[in-house]
Amino acid sequence: MSTEKRDSMRRLKVLILPSSYPSKENPVKGIFFKEQAEALNQYVDVAVLSVDIIRLNQPKKVIHAKRKSICKENGLLTFRLNYVNWTPKSKNLSNKLYEKKVVEGYEEIVKIFGKPDIIHAHISYPAGYGAMILSKKFKIPFMVTEHATFFEDKLMTKYNNYTTKVLKNADYYSAVGSNLKDKINKAGREQCEVIPNFINMDKFNLGKKSQIRNHSNIFNLINVSVMTDKKGIDVLLRALHQVTYDKGYQNIHLNLIGSGPEKQKYEHLSRELGLINYCTFHGRLNDDDLVKYMNLSDALVISSRIETFGVVGIEAMASGIPVIATRCGGPEGYVRDKVGLLVEKENVNSLAEGIIEIINNYDKYDADSIKEYVHKNYSSEAVCEKIMDIYKKLIR
Incomplete structure (x- = not known):
């Protein structure tokens, strides 16, 4: 201004x-x-x-x-x-x-x-x-x-x-x-x-992704949410099972950040689905640790059933990472081609396919362009x- x-x-x-x-x-x-x-x-x-x-x-x-x-x-x-x-x-x-x-x-x-x-x-x-x-x-x-x-x-x-x-x-x-x-x-x-x-751009923009990313061959997904039914974590876990077991993508890990009334239920579901080696429940983190995990991730997943906005998607893009989001009311307003992709809500197959598409086409997502898009609009x-x-x- x-x-x-x-x-x-x-x-x-x-x-x-x-x-x-x-x-x-x-x-x-x-x-x-x-x-x-x-x-x-x-x-x-x-x-x-x-x-x-x-x-x-x-x-x-x-x-x-x-x-x-x-x-x-x-x-x-x-x-x-x-x-x-x-x-x-x-x-x-x-x-x-x-x-x-x-x-x-x-x-x-x-x-x-x-x-x-x-x-x-x-x-x-x-x-x-x-x-x-x-x-x-x-x-x-x-x-x-x-x-x-x-x-x-x-x-x-x-x-x-x-x-x-x-x-x-x-x-x-x-x-x-x-x-x-x-x-x-x-x-x-x-x-x-x-x-x-x-969002506060400076808070999430720690530097070039190439300098701070974990250089292992693991593709790191992150989900940040209050663990209630409307966040669709059950759908996300079932999609992760499909990606790892049915589609054979073994080099993937999901970090779940946040707490809430359904957290124990989702932890139990992850064990039932055999996902102990593919996901970690971290609970609620302070802001500094959240920013650290966001910047070490490759993509954010929003699996919600309903959102009015979904500010975590903007925070992820300020970190330079693309967003996979359900069409749940909020992300449709900001997820565009070259910054992420939209999938159907409450649809395990659609979410699994979206995760795979991001992995297979990751080179098309430029961190600096994603950050610039956020700065210009959010x-x-x-x-x-x-x-x-x-x-x-x-x-x-």
Whole structure:
């Protein structure tokens, strides 16, 4: 982004309203919202209003949790407001309480930040709904970025009345993937632009692949995911069995990074399939170790049943490696020829064939070209540029 453009937007004030936000107890919850707010704070003045429910099944938090705090976090003015929902079975009363707390939080943060020019909410409900309440009460334009895999299954069913109002009243809508955009269009919102998640390019770009790759004759695959059913690890393991045993590709190894409720089940399945020598479950890794494994890999596999985006695919490409991904809603938006390939979801044969195709045609994937593609489209600079263009439209 040019210096002139950055300076012209410097005084703009943007209030970010996330549906979840990282905390000491859960440092990864809502991490994308925090990272985007920090990136935007380089170009405009950003404040974050995090309104979070303390549930009755969290007795320690009900008793001990700090209800309010305001401070600078990595340069971001951040106001956290935690409250107990005493009527969780009443949707109407719960929503009224949320409305009250959002307004309360807004009135607190503007004493320091001043009145924002724009409110930017992440996820239609509850944050989008909260932004709508603030927009109407204080006459401020608001936009919503949708990230939720549960948009149709939850937001448009359990919270349909509230979500529909947000879809109707938002001044601007964006979605992190084309599949999610289609769902928003289907729900009645005609205007919706795809604005992807971004990554820190420097974090994953450690150097030339030829300098850091493991020079053994093993082809190293990597999968990074929370091990739940929707990630399709069972399909991936069965595809790996087919590649190694049925197709005879013995010089291959799959590194599975991540933990989750289904991890033991998948470990058991790998033993049943005779894959002990062909895959390793590493559990959850810290960022430095994840980057190391990514850069020592030859290709990433996304085997998910559903994704709104799948940022791990972008992280892999920032490392210079191609991506094999299922058509699960997110990767279709960024996996192109020469950076990877798409296969059918929940299809063992299709995934196995995709793995074999990548192995047999690996020379066609140029690490530097893959990195350049990511930098041009998914770096923080590229994504912030798109968001800033929207902000300019909203204040005209």
